[in-house]
Amino acid sequence: MGFRDLQAFNLAMLAKQGWRMLEEPSSLMARMYKAKYFPNGDVLGASIGSNPSYAWRSIHKSLEVLRQGTRWRVGNGKLIHIWDDKWLPTPTTYKVISPPKDFGAFPVVSSLTDEDAKTWRRDRLVEAFLPFEVTTILNIPLCHHLPEDSIIWVGNKKGIFSVKSAYYVAKKLLDSDIQGETSRGDVRAPLWKRIWQLNIPEKIRIFAWRLCMNAIPTMVNLNRRGIQVDVLCPICKMEEEAVEHVILRCELAKAVWSKWSDGPGNILESRSDISDLALKIISQGTQRDLEIFFGVAWTIWYHRNQLIFEASTTTADQVWGTATRMVEDFQIANKSCATRKEK
Ligand SMILES: [Zn+2]
Numbered sequence: 426m427g428f429r430d431l432q433a434f435n436l437a438m439l440a441k442q443g444w445r446m447l448e449e450p451s452s453l454m455a456r457m458y459k460a461k462y463f464p465n466g467d468v469l470g471a472s473i474g475s476n477p478s479y480a481w482r483s484i485h486k487s488l489e490v491l492r493q494g495t496r497w498r499v500g501n502g503k504l505i506h507i508w509d510d511k512w513l514p515t516p517t518t519y520k521v522i523s524p525p526k527d528f529g530a531f532p533v534v535s536s537l538t539d540e541d542a543k544t545w546r547r548d549r550l551v552e553a554f555l556p557f558e559v560t561t562i563l564n565i566p567l568c569h570h571l572p573e574d575s576i577i578w579v580g581n582k583k584g585i586f587s588v589k590s591a592y593y594v595a596k597k598l599l600d601s602d603i604q605g606e607t608s609r610g611d612v613r614a615p616l617w618k619r620i621w622q623l624n625i626p627e628k629i630r631i632f633a634w635r636l637c638m639n640a641i642p643t644m645v646n647l648n649r650r651g652i653q654v655d656v657l658c659p660i661c662k663m664e665e666e667a668v669e670h671v672i673l674r675c676e677l678a679k680a681v682w683s684k685w686s687d688g689p690g691n692i693l694e695s696r697s698d699i700s701d702l703a704l705k706i707i708s709q710g711t712q713r714d715l716e717i718f719f720g721v722a723w724t725i726w727y728h729r730n731q732l733i734f735e736a737s738t739t740t741a742d743q744v745w746g747t748a749t750r751m752v753e754d755f756q757i758a759n760k761s762c763a764t765r766k767e768k
Pocket residue numbers: 658659660661662663664670671674675676
């Protein structure tokens with residue numbers, strides 16, 4: 426056992442004390458600490474306080490393990506912040522990905538439910554969330570007597586806190602501290618926001634998001650999901666059809682991208698994956714560049730499907746022309762809408 430393992434084990438043991446305070450808030454220990462360090466909330470939000478005891482300092486250090494290893498279970502939704510808290514059943518972040526909308530001063534989950542009918546308010550969900558997230562939320566069951574929201578452990582499959590599972594959470598935390606890296610999810614967070622702000626048709630925004638999540642049904646992705654298909658690219662039959670291959674590196678794709686002579690990100694030479702490339706375009710280019718990037722990617726994917734399912738072929742010039750026209754037309758249509766509204 427190395428030093429870091431020992432540290433992780435130590436944190437896990439301390440996290441167990443924090444977990445007990447969450448589970449049994451009326452216990453003597455919980456009430457004692459609560460009075461002093463978190464009078465208005467639960468232990469997860471506790472501050473270190475002034476002049477903390479040694480025991481509390483140690484427990485406080487372990488709270489990050491609890492924050493990482495838990496999420497909310499929705500009861501009446503009154504304690505859960507829609508965008509800041511972890512409350513979706515979707516690992517690994519458990520957080521809402523859809524960009525924040527204005528929900529007034531208290532954007533809590535209860536504002537998404539109908540308290541009398543004890544159901545989700547579909548109209549509000551559709552307004553505020555990306556379609557796949559609407560589905561995720563609608564699938565969260567609401568209990569008919571709307572109990573208080575509660576915290577559940579997600580560090581293992583059983584959903585029951587154990588020192589062993591907390592040890593793994595702690596170890597991961599220590600490892601990521603040492604690498605000095607924020608997690609990948611965090612790195613891509615600004616990307617989701619940017620995608621949602623793009624001035625392009627909604628179907629392309631959704632495609633862009635799925636593309637960056639590596640969630641479009643390429644042959645490689647179908648195979649990974651257990652569907653027996655040949656993973657070779659159906660167009661060139663030279664390489665496996667991964668997302669980057671079909672969108673960036675297959676013959677047709679390369680010919681299309683070569684039309685974008687002043688495009689940022691050096692797409693033709695790039696070996697990065699799609700989301701890294703999109704981040705590069707954000708840092709080196711304009712919003713318009715990102716719109717073109719996803720517009721062209723969508724059109725390449727569209728023509729790939731045309732070729733496979735309809736056996737219709739196309740040229741790089743056609744793809745490039747369709748894509749750029751589509752982005753432009755959408756923006757012109759939107760602009761004339763906006764000026765009409767202003768008058
Ligand atoms: Zn290919």
